[in-house]
Amino acid sequence: MIIAVDGPTASGKGTLAKALAAHFGLPFLDTGLLYRAVGRQVQLNQGKPDDPADALAGCSFADSLLNDTVLRSEEVGGLASRVSIHPEVRAALNKRQVEFANQPGGALLDGRDIGTVIAPHADVKLFVTAPAEVRARRRYDEMRRHGMSVDYPAILADIRARDERDMGRADAPLKAAEDALLLDTGDLTIGDAVQAAIALVESRLRTR
Numbered sequence: 001m002i003i004a005v006d007g008p009t010a011s012g013k014g015t016l017a018k019a020l021a022a023h024f025g026l027p028f029l030d031t032g033l034l035y036r037a038v039g040r041q042v043q044l045n046q047g048k049p050d051d052p053a054d055a056l057a058g059c060s061f062a063d064s065l066l067n068d069t070v071l072r073s074e075e076v077g078g079l080a081s082r083v084s085i086h087p088e089v090r091a092a093l094n095k096r097q098v099e100f101a102n103q104p105g106g107a108l109l110d111g112r113d114i115g116t117v118i119a120p121h122a123d124v125k126l127f128v129t130a131p132a133e134v135r136a137r138r139r140y141d142e143m144r145r146h147g148m149s150v151d152y153p154a155i156l157a158d159i160r161a162r163d164e165r166d167m168g169r170a171d172a173p174l175k176a177a178e179d180a181l182l183l184d185t186g187d188l189t190i191g192d193a194v195q196a197a198i199a200l201v202e203s204r205l206r207t208r
Contacts, residue, residue, distance in 0.1 A: 001024065001026065001106040001123045001124075001205075002101055002102075002106050002107060002108075002109075002119050002121070002122040002123050002124075003020060003021075003024070003026065003106075003107075003108040003109075003122060003123065003124045003125075003126070003201060004101075004108075004109060004110075004114035004115035004118070004119050004122040004124070004125045004126065004177070004180075005017040005020065005108065005109070005110040005111075005114065005126045005128060006110070006111060006112055006113065006114050006115050006116070006125070006126070006127050006128070006174070006176065006177075006180070007110075007112075007127055007128035007129050007174075008112075008129060008135065008159075008162070008163050008166065008174060009077065009081075009135065009139075009159060009162050009163075009166075010130075010135035010136070010138050010139045010159060011128045011129050011130050011135060011185060012128055012130065012138075012185040012190070012193055013110050013126075013128040014030060014032070014110055015190060015194075016110075016126075016128055016183075016185075016193060016194060016197045017030070017108060017109075017110035019194045019197070019198075020108055020126075020194075020197055020198065020201060021108040023198055024108070024201070026105075026106055026107055026108040027100070027103065027105075027106075027107045027108070028107070028108050028109075028110075029097065029100045029101075029107065029108075029109045029110075030110055030111075031093075031097050031109055031110065031111035031112075031114065031118070032080065032110070032111055032112070033066055033071060034066075034093050034096065034097070035080040035081075035083060035084045035089070035093070036071040036072075036076050036077065036079070036080040037058075037061045037065045037066055037071060038055065038058040038059050038061060038080065038083045038084075038089060038093070039058065039076055039078075039079025039080040039081075039082065039083045040058075040061070040065060040068070040070065040076050040079065041057075041058035041059075041060070041061040041065065042054055042055055042057070042058035042079065042083060043076070043079060045057060045058060049079050049082040049083045050082055052086045052088055052089075055082075055083040055086045055088070055089050056086065056088045056089055056092065058083060058089075059089060059092040059093065074139070074143070074155075074158070077162075078158060078162070081161075081162045081165050081166060082165070084112075084165075084166070084169070085165060085169040085171070086171075087170075087171040090113075090171055090172055094117070094118065097109060097111075097114075097118045098118055098119070101114075101119040101122070102119075106123075112166055112172075112174040113172040113173075113174065115127070115176070115177035115180050116172065116175060116177050117172045120177065123204075123205065123208060124181070124200075124201050124204045124205065125176075125177045125179060125180040125181065126180060126181050126183060126197060126200060126201065127176035127177070127180040127181065127182050127183070128183050128185060128197075129182070129183070129184055129185070129186075130184060130185045130186040131186050132156065132159050132160055132163065133156065134186045135159050136152060136155045136156035136159045137152070139155050139159070140152045140155050143155075181200045181201075181204060183196055183197055183200060
């Protein structure tokens with residue numbers, strides 16, 4: 001069984017994807033982490049994330065970089081969004097993701113183009129979303145809990161800029177697959193969102 005979970009930044013898709021993987025006993029891949037690693041490697045190379053050649057060079061990151069906690073920072077998240085617009089970068093990382101999705105026994109992947117590009121044949125496709133203001137507030141509260149000095153308007157502006165880049169790119173834009181199940185987490189607690197996601201997946205599996 002293959003489950004694809006897509007959605008914009010801070011929608012809760014990562015948390016839901018991990019919970020679904022654990023519930024259904026599936027290997028899990030956070031594909032966004034691959035793009036964050038590319039963005040971070042470009043930074044380490046002192047390259048420019050908006051330059052296709054520099055971004056492609058960043059794809060040669062060491063696997064150990066995936067364990068670096070700095071990849072979860074807002075700065076690297078922004079870099080990931082910028083390098084992901086390059087078709088060359090997406091092509092370089094697509095093979096890795098496709099192989100993971102098609103492993104024996106199935107898998108669960110979360111990202112922005114899993115249901116539309118990486119695994120259009122997935123048994124279940126879930127598109128997780130929430131209003132930009134809610135997503136920005138979540139990110140703001142999370143960063144404050146970690147003792148970071150942050151500005152809500154700046155975070156909201158960054159969220160909207162990322163959405164525009166992700167949805168507007170020519171290659172594999174962020175969008176819900178035609179047969180994706182939609183889940184708006186804007187008014188849901190984490191627990192309620194997880195239960196709703198499980199229910200949606202199980203309902204789709206019953207109709208297959």
